[in-house]
Amino acid sequence: IxxxxxxxxxxxxxxxxxxxxxxxxxxxxxxxxxxxxxxxxxxxxxxxxxxxxxxxxxxxxxxxxxxxxEAKETTLDALQALAPSVPVTAYLKNSGFNVTN
Incomplete structure (x- = not known):
């Protein structure tokens, strides 16, 4: 991102x-x-x-x-923790990413 x-x-x-x-x-x-x-x-x-x-x-x-x-790989949970008010999973799915929880 x-x-x-x-x-x-x-x-x-x-x-x-x-x-x-x-x-x-x-x-x-x-x-x-x-x-x-x-x-x-x-x-x-x-x-x-x-x-x-x-x-x-x-x-x-x-x-x-x-x-x-300097970008680093992260988990979906860690990314969501960085921006708790952002619906990260929905954003990624709507951007065309194959997201599984």
Whole structure:
């Protein structure tokens, strides 16, 4: 199991220069447009802030290979203990894994 990617590269969420700020504003506008197209009223700024929060804790592209090398096999019970509120078995089954208890 590894981190998923976000809609934009990590740096686009974390940089504070004017060019990146413009990209962020356009992305929020894009979320608003998609919301309208699907007949919803999403809070685009909150969605962006959630993604930004995730970007802040993601591994960087440089860190990912090291983390993959350090990955260790674990049992389903041990994985469930790491994230008790996550339905790990259901997640794995829905992801196509053959899971037996």
């Amino acid at each position: 590894s981190q998923s990617s976000l809609a934009m590269p990590q740096a686009y969420y974390l940089k504070n220069d004017s060019e990146t700020s413009s990209i962020q504003d356009k992305y929020v506008g894009f979320i608003e447009s998609i919301s309208t197209l699907v007949g919803q009223n999403w809070d685009a700024e909150s969605i962006f802030q959630l993604e930004k929060s995730l970007a802040e804790i993601q591994l960087t592209p440089v860190e990912i290979p090291k983390a993959q090398l």
